Each structure stands twice: as C-alpha cells, then as structure tokens.
Amino acid sequence: MKILEANAGALTNFEVLHFLRAKGASKDPTRVIAKVAQSEYKVYDYLVNTAASAQTRENIKDFLTSVKQHDLAKAEVLNILNTRPVAEVEIFPMIENCEERFPDEEVSEIVELVKKTLPPPLIMKQEETATLKNEQGKEISQDQNENEGGEQMDTS
The missing domain is CATH 1.20.5 (Single alpha-helices involved in coiled-coils or other helix-helix interfaces)
Incomplete structure (x- = not known):
C-alpha cells in the first residue's frame, strides 16, 4: 500500500475499523498471531460496539450525498457519522450554533436522514x-x- 497524501484529513470510525479488520484484528481470537498492537485491539474492541460496526461504504456515501443540502462543516458531518444520533437533543452539541443556524424542522430532517441512511449499531x-x-x-x-x-x- 502506498500513501498518497499524509494527513489528508480525519477518518471516520468506519474507516478505522475497516483498517483494523484488514490488519487481522477480527480474525485472531488469541490476539497473538495478527500484526495488530495491543492498543489497536483496544480501539477495535471499542469500535465494534459503535455505529461503525454496522455501517457500509454505501450507507456512508448515501448519507454524505443527502446531507450536503444542510451546509454542515466536515467536522460536524464526521461527528454525526461516528455517533449516529437518533434524537434532536444529540445533534445540538455536534453542530456549532445549531439553534441560530438551523430551524427546528431542519434539525429534525437531519435526524431522520441519519435514521434512514445509517444503520443502528x-x-x-x-x-x-x-x-x-x-x-x-x-x-x-x-x-x-x-x-x-x-x-x-x-x-x-
């Protein structure tokens, strides 16, 4: 594998989980054979219990396409992808100045979009x-x- 651009941006939890699985984290129950560090196993164990474990590239692509209309920052989209909020209350801390930027109806639309496009953990x-x-x-x-x-x- 060749690195095209170092530090190109933040990764989603799905991408990190996919990378750890590719290294063999899920295939080695003894945690000795695979070339995965102990700290990486801890990250893997955490991510398996999050929304990233059920997501697919298609889900993420659908979400990213649909959420473009809401004018969210990349970091806000990343937080929404990683945490998969299911209520408006969970969205407000993720979006800067959410009350001023978006009417309640638009926040509800974002929550419904998350529920529709991203599978639950x-x-x-x-x-x-x-x-x-x-x-x-x-x-x-x-x-x-x-x-x-x-x-x-x-x-x-």
Whole structure:
C-alpha cells in the first residue's frame, strides 16, 4: 500500500475499523498471531460496539450525498457519522450554533436522514431483538398461564 497524501484529513470510525479488520484484528481470537498492537485491539474492541460496526461504504456515501443540502462543516458531518444520533437533543452539541443556524424542522430532517441512511449499531439491533423476544415470550407465557389456569378450573 502506498500513501498518497499524509494527513489528508480525519477518518471516520468506519474507516478505522475497516483498517483494523484488514490488519487481522477480527480474525485472531488469541490476539497473538495478527500484526495488530495491543492498543489497536483496544480501539477495535471499542469500535465494534459503535455505529461503525454496522455501517457500509454505501450507507456512508448515501448519507454524505443527502446531507450536503444542510451546509454542515466536515467536522460536524464526521461527528454525526461516528455517533449516529437518533434524537434532536444529540445533534445540538455536534453542530456549532445549531439553534441560530438551523430551524427546528431542519434539525429534525437531519435526524431522520441519519435514521434512514445509517444503520443502528449491531448491539442496538441485538437489544431490540432481545426486547422483542422477551415481549413475545411474556405474551406467550401469559397466554399459556391463562389457558392453563382455565383448563385447571375446568377439570376441578
């Protein structure tokens, strides 16, 4: 690999995670074989639990294309990409003078754009799935308990 331009700009968490995976961080469970430093494994462990773990180049490209209309600075776009805010409250600290620069409707548009184009972190997906299963399990067990209770009453 040849470096074309040193310090060309800040990297997204997705790019850093992709780089660490290319070095072998995800393939070596013992963390001895791959040419990855211990500090890089710590970064990898952190990034796997963030929004970057579920993002793809296509998601990022779609987001960057769509967000151009909102006149955000590169650093603001980078922060939004890396943190994937899902509420307006989370956007305000990321955008300088957000209240003065953007009306509430535009901030809502940015949040909806994030939700639409950037996938949630894998951990969030797993939590949603577990919650859904728990809710379904409780419904099923309540239905079973009601049925069992009714059957017991009938046989008594």
